Amino acid sequence: MSARKAEPVGRMNETAWCPGCGNHAILKTLDAAVAEAGLDRRKLMLVSGIGQAAKLPHYTDANVFNGLHGRALPAATGIKLANHELEVIITSGDGDMYGEGGNHFLHAIRRNIGVKCFVHDNQVYGLTKGQASPTSELGFVTKIQTHGVVSVPVSPLALAIVENATFVARSSAVVPEHLQKMMVAAIRHKGFALLDILQPCVTFNKVNTWQWYKQRVKELPAGYDPANRALALETALKWGEEIPIGIIYRAERKTFEEQQPALAKGPLALTYGK
Amino acid sequence: MDTNIRICGEAGQGVQTTGDLLTHALAAAGLHVCATQGYMSRIRGGVNSFDVRIGDAEVLGARVPAELLVVFTREALDNCRSSVAEGGLVLFDGQADDGVIALEMAKAAAAAGGSALMANAVAAGAVYALLGLDLGSLRAALSKQFAKKDESVARTNIACAEKGAELVAARRGAVKCPKPGQPFGAVVSGSETVGLAAAVAGVKVVSSYPMTPSTGVFTWLAGAADRYGIVVEQAEDEIAAINMVCGATYAGVPAMTTTSGGGFALMAEGLSLAGMCELPAVILLSQRPAPATGLPTRTGQEDLLFAAHAGHGEFPRAIFAPGSLAQAYDLTRRAFETAHRWQTPAMILIDQFLADLQRNVAPMDETLRPIDRGLLDVPPADYRRYAVTKNGVSPRAIPGAGPFVITDSDEHTADGHLTEDLAVRVEQQDKRLRKCKGMLAEFLLPEFYPAPAAEVLACWGSTWGPCREAVDLLRAAGRDVCMLHFGQVWPIDGRRVKPMVAGRKVTMVEGNATAQLGSVLKGAGALGRFKAILRYDGLPFTGPEIAERAAGRVKS
Ligand SMILES: Cc1ncc(C[n+]2csc(CCOP(=O)(O)OP(=O)(O)O)c2C)c(N)n1
Ligand SMILES: [Mg+2]
Numbered sequence: 001m002s003a004r005k006a007e008p009v010g011r012m013n014e015t016a017w018c019p020g021c022g023n024h025a026i027l028k029t030l031d032a033a034v035a036e037a038g039l040d041r042r043k044l045m046l047v048s049g050i051g052q053a054a055k056l057p058h059y060t061d062a063n064v065f066n067g068l069h070g071r072a073l074p075a076a077t078g079i080k081l082a083n084h085e086l087e088v089i090i091t092s093g094d095g096d097m098y099g100e101g102g103n104h105f106l107h108a109i110r111r112n113i114g115v116k117c118f119v120h121d122n123q124v125y126g127l128t129k130g131q132a133s134p135t136s137e138l139g140f141v142t143k144i145q146t147h148g149v150v151s152v153p154v155s156p157l158a159l160a161i162v163e164n165a166t167f168v169a170r171s172s173a174v175v176p177e178h179l180q181k182m183m184v185a186a187i188r189h190k191g192f193a194l195l196d197i198l199q200p201c202v203t204f205n206k207v208n209t210w211q212w213y214k215q216r217v218k219e220l221p222a223g224y225d226p227a228n229r230a231l232a233l234e235t236a237l238k239w240g241e242e243i244p245i246g247i248i249y250r251a252e253r254k255t256f257e258e259q260q261p262a263l264a265k266g267p268l269a270l271t272y273g274k
Numbered sequence: 275m276d277t278n279i280r281i282c283g284e285a286g287q288g289v290q291t292t293g294d295l296l297t298h299a300l301a302a303a304g305l306h307v308c309a310t311q312g313y314m315s316r317i318r319g320g321v322n323s324f325d326v327r328i329g330d331a332e333v334l335g336a337r338v339p340a341e342l343l344v345v346f347t348r349e350a351l352d353n354c355r356s357s358v359a360e361g362g363l364v365l366f367d368g369q370a371d372d373g374v375i376a377l378e379m380a381k382a383a384a385a386a387g388g389s390a391l392m393a394n395a396v397a398a399g400a401v402y403a404l405l406g407l408d409l410g411s412l413r414a415a416l417s418k419q420f421a422k423k424d425e426s427v428a429r430t431n432i433a434c435a436e437k438g439a440e441l442v443a444a445r446r447g448a449v450k451c452p453k454p455g456q457p458f459g460a461v462v463s464g465s466e467t468v469g470l471a472a473a474v475a476g477v478k479v480v481s482s483y484p485m486t487p488s489t490g491v492f493t494w495l496a497g498a499a500d501r502y503g504i505v506v507e508q509a510e511d512e513i514a515a516i517n518m519v520c521g522a523t524y525a526g527v528p529a530m531t532t533t534s535g536g537g538f539a540l541m542a543e544g545l546s547l548a549g550m551c552e553l554p555a556v557i558l559l560s561q562r563p564a565p566a567t568g569l570p571t572r573t574g575q576e577d578l579l580f581a582a583h584a585g586h587g588e589f590p591r592a593i594f595a596p597g598s599l600a601q602a603y604d605l606t607r608r609a610f611e612t613a614h615r616w617q618t619p620a621m622i623l624i625d626q627f628l629a630d631l632q633r634n635v636a637p638m639d640e641t642l643r644p645i646d647r648g649l650l651d652v653p654p655a656d657y658r659r660y661a662v663t664k665n666g667v668s669p670r671a672i673p674g675a676g677p678f679v680i681t682d683s684d685e686h687t688a689d690g691h692l693t694e695d696l697a698v699r700v701e702q703q704d705k706r707l708r709k710c711k712g713m714l715a716e717f718l719l720p721e722f723y724p725a726p727a728a729e730v731l732a733c734w735g736s737t738w739g740p741c742r743e744a745v746d747l748l749r750a751a752g753r754d755v756c757m758l759h760f761g762q763v764w765p766i767d768g769r770r771v772k773p774m775v776a777g778r779k780v781t782m783v784e785g786n787a788t789a790q791l792g793s794v795l796k797g798a799g800a801l802g803r804f805k806a807i808l809r810y811d812g813l814p815f816t817g818p819e820i821a822e823r824a825a826g827r828v829k830s
Binding site for chain 2: 007008009010012042043045047050055058061062063064065066067068071073074075076077078079080081082083085086103104106107260261262263265267268269270272273
């Protein structure tokens with residue numbers, strides 16, 4: 001028998017992230033956002049797949065479902081259906097969400113399930129040591145893509161808008177205050193929220209560095225109308241010398257949970273057998 | 275005695291409608307009915323068949339010769355004529371011939387004031403007359419079928435049935451019919467039974483991707499969702515389906531997915547996740563012939579070894595394989611109970627034959643009786659999800675109520691946090707695998723029918739009915755033979771099975787090409803040498819077929 005500790009179980013003490021990794025800032029900001037949004041930690045449910053980003057749930061105080069690579073969304077969907085009073089937040093990587101889990105990404109958006117999806121987008125596969133991810137830029141050279149990436153990168157935000165997502169935002173680990181605002185807004189949104197977080201990977205991505213992101217991210221102009229879908233699509237596709245950050249698109253639609261008659265009497269997990 | 279009526283025609287011609295109608299009507303007439311189906315993987319065309327076998331005692335499966343063949347097309351006639359018993363009759367929507375009674379069904383329907391669609395009622399009426407049966411139960415069945423429509427619909431259908439009977443009146447009673455008794459029970463299918471048992475057990479989230487022959491259970495649950503308070507979701511793929519089930523069970527509700535071989539193959543990683551995170555995921559696996567897409571609408575028992583070994587790594591699981599409809603009800607519930615008691619995945623293995631099989635049986639309890647989820651009432655403040663215990667089962671709490679519930683597909687500590695501490699790894703793996711011992715102690719012993727004998731026909735799952743019939747036939751011919759049916763096929767407690775078969779001549783009767791249960795029994799040390807009667811052409815065994823093959827094979 002392992003020695004039984006008397007104290008409640010909480011976060012792990014040590015992270016497996018490199019010094020200077022964007023994940024540290026994201027973690028710190030998430031903690032601040034949870035506090036600012038006034039969430040009850042006991043109802044905080046962090047879900048992730050596999051990758052360096054996906055380890056985040058272990059490093060804060062929350063319920064954790066750290067499932068399979070690419071499968072955070074369906075697991076989170078199942079959790080939300082079983083207990084829709086949980087505040088379900090996914091924190092996972094770009095490979096996890098847009099690569100291995102791409103099909104789930106398309107369909108979770110259609111459902112508008114009330115899950116907040118925070119994607120640590122470092123444009124690379126970190127945990128497996130530096131292969132290209134679906135958001136790696138053309139020409140990005142790795143030990144696998146030795147002549148550089150030849151497939152065009154996905155545009156997750158544009159995809160989400162085309163799919164009628166109800167909350168589509170971008171921020172970055174290099175602008176923590178802005179990131180916190182976006183996290184709080186996503187948490188407060190009813191329905192599925194996508195927050196793509198540009199994140200420097202100091203070890204495997206020598207192209208999209210802290211400097212690189214800092215020079216490019218630019219907040220949306222005052223008066224920007226996130227309800228304008230055509231404008232949102234145009235904005236989401238902008239990438240280059242200027243990368244827009246902020247709430248790019250927002251719409252209202254019934255959530256998946258709201259449309260399930262079986263959930264009308266309260267969370268299934270809590271009303272079971274009653 | 276029993277009589278077999280076979281209905282054949284193209285998909286979309288009403289083979290199924292006619293078959294369903296006769297099944298319900300003949301059951302209401304007081305006969306024992308067993309309906310089985312064989313269909314092609316298409317929406318129109320081809321040749322589909324629907325067998326309605328009726329008896330004055332229980333009928334457990336199909337048999338080949340039909341005393342009466344009902345065919346809608348020339349192609350179906352050519353295709354199915356060889357299945358007519360000697361002296362049997364054919365009812366054909368075409369030209370009369372030797373042993374063939376012509377009945378222009380659509381025309382007759384029109385004459386009775388009905389549409390071409392009501393040809394099915396005409397056919398059923400004619401079948402009733404040929405069997406020499408009173409039309410009362412058929413009229414009642416039609417009234418019931420169209421109860422929700424305008425009253426004229428039932429009335430016209432009944433007129434069509436009467437027209438059909440009238441047109442073959444000259445041959446009334448030409449087909450021998452078993453003597454009806456008191457009407458009893460209700461007609462249910464295998465799919466319906468499994469769905470009902472899951473709903474009654476308290477399943478709350480069902481997430482699946484359609485795949486024949488599992489879709490019947492999925493569809494039944496969707497239809498019952500509002501009544502039982504279930505969320506039924508068509509997932510984007512089977513990977514999503516199993517991961518949703520994992521999420522839902524983690525959060526505290528019984529959940530299940532339904533699939534067939536190809537879909538289950540996609541679920542392998544998720545199954546392993548349930549093993550690692552100790553989640554009571556329940557999977558209904560309805561088998562069809564494979565590899566790959568195989569024969570999508572046919573039957574087989576080819577996935578036992580796959581179900582037993584799917585998923586990377588080593589973790590406990592239980593697999594149940596019901597034979598009868600009553601057992602399908604009981605074992606579906608048992609799968610949920612086992613999964614929750616041991617916090618590990620459980621599977622229910624059926625196949626196209628059992629999924630589509632319909633019989634009138636004693637009514638099944640439809641009242642919600644939720645299983646015990648095995649949750650802590652009030653988790654202590656220092657709660658740990660994967661605390662190491664003697665029997666391997668850790669106290670289970672659900673997230674949201676108190677202490678954090680932390681789970682990880684990585685190897686984890688008792689806290690649930692990922693770890694690469696190799697000693698902890700061994701401790702946790704030992705803990706998980708310790709559950710195997712307790713699960714083995716709960717092993718559902720196989721059952722003899724009618725009693726142990728010198729020769730044993732051993733089978734599992736849906737082969738129960740045909741095998742039992744074969745044993746009856748062989749015993750009537752003086753053979754000292756019995757059946758041994760396995761309702762649980764994994765894990766097998768070899769030490770308890772061994773004495774049951776010791777000293778007997780064992781023949782495995784399985785719907786596959788390699789005697790998979792035979793090899794499992796061998797591996798469990800329960801069985802040495804055995805013979806085998808195998809079938810893997812996509813059709814189910816029949817009792818007479820097994821008896822005939824056993825007579826050649828088991829003779830000593
Ligand atoms: C089914 C499966 N395939 C592959 C892997 C190996 N793998 C783990 S994480 C990962 C990619 C990680 O990239 P990303 O999601 O962007 O996360 P990051 O490490 O960059 O934060 C891969 C390929 C796995 N664990 N499971
Ligand atoms: Mg990445």
